[in-house]
């Protein structure tokens with residue numbers, strides 16, 4: 107079997123994969139996708155630089171790559187090639203096998219197995235891309251892209267969603283009364299008001315709000331990175347944050363009580379064995395204690411998972427802070443910057459609050475998710 111693009115079989119151990127001279131191209135394809143480039147745009151970049159496709163060369167028995175002369179268009183990259191590369195877990199160091207099975211004993215045609223039956227061997231070889239990048243790309247490519255040519259002015263493509271129906275917001279260049287491009291709920295535009303409401307926001311307002319918010323983050327991280335990380339953790343899960351101390355106390359109490367119960371149950375059991383208490387009495391008493399034990403254990407697990415969420419949040423906060431600290435305040439937003447910082451933006455419908463018409467906007471950052479809610483003042 108041929109090694110996947112970007113890898114070759116190790117000369118010492120042919121079961122082991124090692125990155126080859128194409129690994130940087132794989133890395134680059136992932137990076138360009140993160141930056142918001144479509145497969146078509148990446149194909150053009152590679153074609154212009156005359157980067158040969160994975161099928162355009164063969165590796166000889168001597169381990170040297172040679173161009174395959176039978177390939178007619180060695181620089182024509184297909185969308186399906188990118189999809190195969192971008193979705194292959196081999197690039198994060200995993201080997202996934204048994205993805206397919208034959209239809210039946212007689213019918214040998216291959217069909218895809220359900221994903222949960224796939225067999226994964228984790229970290230079998232050196233990864234080419236990091237997991238964060240890989241999983242961000244998986245989310246990105248699951249977004250259905252429009253068939254018509256993407257509008258370069260639509261820098262929020264694939265990033266804005268309706269707060270009521272979860273549909274994406276579509277970019278409307280023309281037909282707008284204000285004469286300025288705007289975003290509207292896809293469901294409302296294509297199916298009508300029985301399905302959703304307008305959720306209309308001008309591209310200009312959206313840019314201003316998002317740019318301000320990103321700059322606010324950059325300034326906070328510039329001022330004091332450690333404080334900024336605390337702020338992020340606080341914002342993402344203030345409940346867990348406030349309850350952290352009391353959770354830890356409760357964990358100590360539960361552990362003590364579980365130890366006690368253990369001792370009591372043990373001695374009761376001995377009492378029963380040596381006939382110091384009756385069988386019926388033992389059964390009823392131990393049933394109660396076991397019920398208490400089960401309740402405590404389930405509470406213990408709940409708290410533990412909340413606390414682990416807390417430490418995951420701190421890690422995520424550190425990641426986005428590491429990213430943000432590399433930037434100084436931005437004057438102009440573009441697609442690359444947006445895709446670097448933002449996972450998605452959720453636009454809620456306008457509503458009246460304190461006699462003001464407002465439009466709440468949730469900006470979800472990469473790694474950490476939602477940090478507060480911005481407001482589009484519609485007056």
Ligand SMILES: [Zn+2]
Pocket residue numbers: 268269270271272273291292293294302303305
């Ligand atoms: Zn909607």
